[in-house]
Amino acid sequence: MKRRTFLGGAMAVAVVGQGSRALAQQSPIKIGMSMPQTGGLAGGGKASLLGIEIWRDDINAKGGLLGRKVELVVYDDKSSASETPAIYAKLVDVDKVDLLFAPYATVPTAPIMPFVKQRGLLLMGNFSFQVNSKVGHDMWFNNAPWGPADSWAASFLDLAQKAGGKSMALLTADQEFAQNLALTARDVAKKRNIPVVFDQSYPPNTVEFASIIRALKAAKPDIVYVASYPPDSAGILRAVNEIGIGDDVKIFGGGMVGLQFAAVMSNLGSLLNGVVNYNTWLPEPSMYFDGTKAFFDTYTKRAIEAKVDPLGYYLAPFGYAMGQMIDAAVGATKSLDQKGIAKYLRENEHKTIVGPIAFSADGERKETATLQAQFRGVKDKDIEQFRSSGRQVILFPDKLKTGNLISPFEAARK
Amino acid sequence: MTKHRNSIAFWAGVAIFLVAVLSMTQIVRNEYPFFAGYVILQFIALAVAWSILGGYAGYVNFGTNAFFGVGVYTAVALFKATGAPLVVQIAAAAAVGMTLGFGVGLLTLRMRGIFFSIATIALAIIIETFVMNWRFVGGAAGIQLQRPPVMAPFDSYVKMLFFVQAVLVVIAVGIARYIQNSRIGRGLQALRDDELAAECTGVPTLKLKLVACMISGALMSAVGAPAAMYLQYADPSSAFNLTYSVSALAMSLIGGTAHWIGPVLGAILLGSTQQFLAVTISSEINVLVLGIMLVLFVVAAPKGIIGLLRPRYRLRAGGKP
Numbered sequence: 001m002k003r004r005t006f007l008g009g010a011m012a013v014a015v016v017g018q019g020s021r022a023l024a025q026q027s028p029i030k031i032g033m034s035m036p037q038t039g040g041l042a043g044g045g046k047a048s049l050l051g052i053e054i055w056r057d058d059i060n061a062k063g064g065l066l067g068r069k070v071e072l073v074v075y076d077d078k079s080s081a082s083e084t085p086a087i088y089a090k091l092v093d094v095d096k097v098d099l100l101f102a103p104y105a106t107v108p109t110a111p112i113m114p115f116v117k118q119r120g121l122l123l124m125g126n127f128s129f130q131v132n133s134k135v136g137h138d139m140w141f142n143n144a145p146w147g148p149a150d151s152w153a154a155s156f157l158d159l160a161q162k163a164g165g166k167s168m169a170l171l172t173a174d175q176e177f178a179q180n181l182a183l184t185a186r187d188v189a190k191k192r193n194i195p196v197v198f199d200q201s202y203p204p205n206t207v208e209f210a211s212i213i214r215a216l217k218a219a220k221p222d223i224v225y226v227a228s229y230p231p232d233s234a235g236i237l238r239a240v241n242e243i244g245i246g247d248d249v250k251i252f253g254g255g256m257v258g259l260q261f262a263a264v265m266s267n268l269g270s271l272l273n274g275v276v277n278y279n280t281w282l283p284e285p286s287m288y289f290d291g292t293k294a295f296f297d298t299y300t301k302r303a304i305e306a307k308v309d310p311l312g313y314y315l316a317p318f319g320y321a322m323g324q325m326i327d328a329a330v331g332a333t334k335s336l337d338q339k340g341i342a343k344y345l346r347e348n349e350h351k352t353i354v355g356p357i358a359f360s361a362d363g364e365r366k367e368t369a370t371l372q373a374q375f376r377g378v379k380d381k382d383i384e385q386f387r388s389s390g391r392q393v394i395l396f397p398d399k400l401k402t403g404n405l406i407s408p409f410e411a412a413r414k
Numbered sequence: 415m416t417k418h419r420n421s422i423a424f425w426a427g428v429a430i431f432l433v434a435v436l437s438m439t440q441i442v443r444n445e446y447p448f449f450a451g452y453v454i455l456q457f458i459a460l461a462v463a464w465s466i467l468g469g470y471a472g473y474v475n476f477g478t479n480a481f482f483g484v485g486v487y488t489a490v491a492l493f494k495a496t497g498a499p500l501v502v503q504i505a506a507a508a509a510v511g512m513t514l515g516f517g518v519g520l521l522t523l524r525m526r527g528i529f530f531s532i533a534t535i536a537l538a539i540i541i542e543t544f545v546m547n548w549r550f551v552g553g554a555a556g557i558q559l560q561r562p563p564v565m566a567p568f569d570s571y572v573k574m575l576f577f578v579q580a581v582l583v584v585i586a587v588g589i590a591r592y593i594q595n596s597r598i599g600r601g602l603q604a605l606r607d608d609e610l611a612a613e614c615t616g617v618p619t620l621k622l623k624l625v626a627c628m629i630s631g632a633l634m635s636a637v638g639a640p641a642a643m644y645l646q647y648a649d650p651s652s653a654f655n656l657t658y659s660v661s662a663l664a665m666s667l668i669g670g671t672a673h674w675i676g677p678v679l680g681a682i683l684l685g686s687t688q689q690f691l692a693v694t695i696s697s698e699i700n701v702l703v704l705g706i707m708l709v710l711f712v713v714a715a716p717k718g719i720i721g722l723l724r725p726r727y728r729l730r731a732g733g734k735p
Binding site: 204 | 444445446448449450452453543546547553554555556558560561572641644645646647649651652655657689692693698701
């Protein structure tokens with residue numbers, strides 16, 4: 001009997017305690033997302049998530065959104081398109097999250113676009129490529145700096161033509177992102193009357209590129225546009241190093257995925273020199289905005305513990321920026337009304353740690369801020385060198401430019 | 415007489431199941447159970463289809479993803495070309511899957527055991543490479559699809575797909591049950607135990623293997639077809655994901671392959687666990703849990719769940735006492 005009385009009392013105290021705590025502070029604002037934490041996209045997904053978590057901690061330290069704490073609800077989508085529909089249905093229908101962020105990359109995002117459109121939900125995109133072009137959802141905002149679909153190839157070909165490039169070779173991985181890049185590259189080349197003298201796709205997981213590079217060299221192109229994935233980016237550069245690419249080549253690179261990640265960069269070392277490749281953020285003087293340095297100070301510390309990319313330039317600051325945009329929009333509209341937030345995001349320019357962001361009608365950046373940068377003076381086996389400026393000189397866009405192209409490619413390699 | 419009574423009980427169960435699914439789509443408003451339930455039903459149908467060849471005949475097929483992906487892309491191609499309705503997509507996928515199954519069946523002429531399994535993996539890779547280079551269906555870049563309007567009595571497309579998948583489960587189970595109790599099933603069991611002896615005693619082994627491959631293939635592809643509309647997106651690496659092969663195999667083994675109920679139980683157990691883990695633990699540990707489950711079942715219950723539940727099924731499993 002005594003024990004029962006005690007238990008009853010304890011439960012009553014617990015219940016009252018809960019109640020008073022609930023009264024003292026409002027329920028948190030929940031932001032839901034899936035993120036690739038296993039599978040092929042996991043490396044990027046984890047770094048991106050760390051960026052978002054740093055924003056959450058910063059905003060909560062400042063008192064949260066609308067005076068409420070921010071809580072993230074994150075599930076692993078295993079880098080697969082088939083997992084995300086169920087996850088987002090759970091986030092919306094069961095977890096009742098207040099806002100949605102998209103998972104990193106195009107493949108897991110594509111299946112949820114029709115879902116959010118049908119439900120009229122705001123979705124903050126996370127580095128997917130042209131997923132909204134066919135769906136046409138007016139509450140989609142991509143944090144990636146891509147901009148208009150053809151700007152990627154256009155900026156590279158601009159540089160190439162200025163350096164005297166007249167014919168193009170295209171080397172593309174048979175995978176989603178690379179094929180999308182190649183499509184736009186072909187279009188832009190056609191518009192500018194640049195003949196494509198070599199156009200080769202190779203299956204994923206190709207390791208030996210010697211024969212492909214020999215064939216490419218034999219076609220004698222001036223411009224070599226490569227759209228590849230991490231393992232093949234390394235394979236291609238090794239083959240180029242062994243066989244050479246010819247003195248005609250003015251510019252080499254463009255869309256090589258992997259050369260943004262610390263592990264791949266330190267592994268390739270001096271083989272990177274001369275390559276002109278896309279990037280999203282680099283430690284160049286033109287890239288520091290309000291809060292950028294503080295973000296990377298925190299990131300560098302937490303990356304070790306979280307076992308993610310030690311540099312984190314490619315994705316993490318954009319995860320943070322996604323949060324900053326939500327912060328600005330919720331603050332300005334003083335509500336969680338998704339239509340209102342979407343209207344604010346569409347109509348205003350937003351200050352973020354990756355620079356000002358403005359959206360066009362399709363939810364992509366109004367202007368591209370995708371960098372084209374040339375690797376210079378890179379030594380072997382040293383991650384730290386990439387933290388200093390001058391290792392990747394920004395050639396495009398003009399606003400952020402920190403140097404000029406060194407051409408031809410063979411000269412730039414030395 | 416018992417057989418007759420069993421049949422009545424089975425079809426009554428099927429009717430109750432379908433009515434329950436249909437009323438669920440009409441009553442439940444929250445859509446999440448349908449998204450998650452669709453995936454579980456899809457795996458039940460896949461596991462049952464796999465066990466027709468892998469369980470009854472003992473030919474371990476690692477190419478479930480090939481058949482599944484063929485189903486997805488048949489639906490995509492047909493939908494893009496003609497805007498064909500879902501039923502036509504599924505029927506066409508089944509026909510293509512059956513043709514592919516015929517090809518795989520012919521492989522069994524020369525290959526057995528591990529060699530057959532390796533050949534089925536190769537098949538998946540070949541077809542995936544083909545689709546990657548087929549621009550009409552999006553190639554490696556994938557393709558986004560717009561669902562047509564939903565048909566009455568359903569108020570959302572996912573609910574309709576959930577019901578369609580339930581019907582496919584019923585068809586798969588119905589066929590598996592029929593095969594198990596018929597001459598085909600007994601013939602398949604005979605050739606699993608000793609193909610040469612079966613051939614010598616007059617079992618038409620090649621014919622049976624072809625039939626099993628074609629039925630199994632047709633079912634797997636039919637199951638894949640609605641996935642295109644479920645995701646409203648298709649890309650080769652997701653459609654031909656090896657997970658489908660591994661899961662179908664693991665579910666059948668965990669459930670037990672001697673009886674059609676085995677893969678059903680295995681798929682419900684493993685499929686629900688996967689769905690549950692995806693939204694609870696949600697990290698690498700999730701994969702580890704599934705791995706441990708599989709190891710435990712292989713060690714502790716080599717005949718699967720049905721071997722544990724009903725020892726008499728052990729006798730049926732190929733006639734070994």
